[in-house]
Amino acid sequence: MPSVPNTPEEVLAWLRRSHEVHDSLSVAEFHEIYSQDAQVKFANYPVAEGLDAIKQSFIPTFEKLAYMKHLIHQADKVDDRVWLTVDITYRVKGDPDSENITIPAAGFATVVTEGEEAGKIKRFEVYIDSAPLLQKMEAVANIEHGK
Numbered sequence: 001m002p003s004v005p006n007t008p009e010e011v012l013a014w015l016r017r018s019h020e021v022h023d024s025l026s027v028a029e030f031h032e033i034y035s036q037d038a039q040v041k042f043a044n045y046p047v048a049e050g051l052d053a054i055k056q057s058f059i060p061t062f063e064k065l066a067y068m069k070h071l072i073h074q075a076d077k078v079d080d081r082v083w084l085t086v087d088i089t090y091r092v093k094g095d096p097d098s099e100n101i102t103i104p105a106a107g108f109a110t111v112v113t114e115g116e117e118a119g120k121i122k123r124f125e126v127y128i129d130s131a132p133l134l135q136k137m138e139a140v141a142n143i144e145h146g147k
Contacts, residue, residue, distance in 0.1 A: 003119045019070035025062040027055040035117040041125045067091035
């Protein structure tokens with residue numbers, strides 16, 4: 001179980017672990033980083049509420065990706081919130097060029113600070129323009145369907 005990050009080093013380690021789980025392109029370890037009643041607000045998509053809904057919200061995108069990697073630029077913790085800026089690099093499955101698409105993002109995670117789930121994400125908000133990724137996914141789908 002993760003612990004509540006407090007020092008700058010702990011915050012970075014906590015974020016790296018969260019990003020490792022996401023970058024695996026599998027929801028199998030989401031229970032290790034998200035609380036059971038967590039919420040995720042990603043870009044303009046509706047809020048996913050609860051661990052199962054969060055998993056289901058990520059699966060369709062993960063299935064279309066060959067690679068994802070987060071690079072942390074800045075992070076800080078104020079009270080129970082971890083603020084961050086990152087670059088996320090994606091590669092779409094089936095892309096004949098295996099193009100890296102790198103998109104800047106910002107966000108914050110509210111951390112559970114007490115109890116059994118202390119150190120897990122209670123709410124995660126991500127601010128990103130995912131249009132370049134969505135366009136590449138559409139282009140690859142069109143290639144695969146002969147359009």
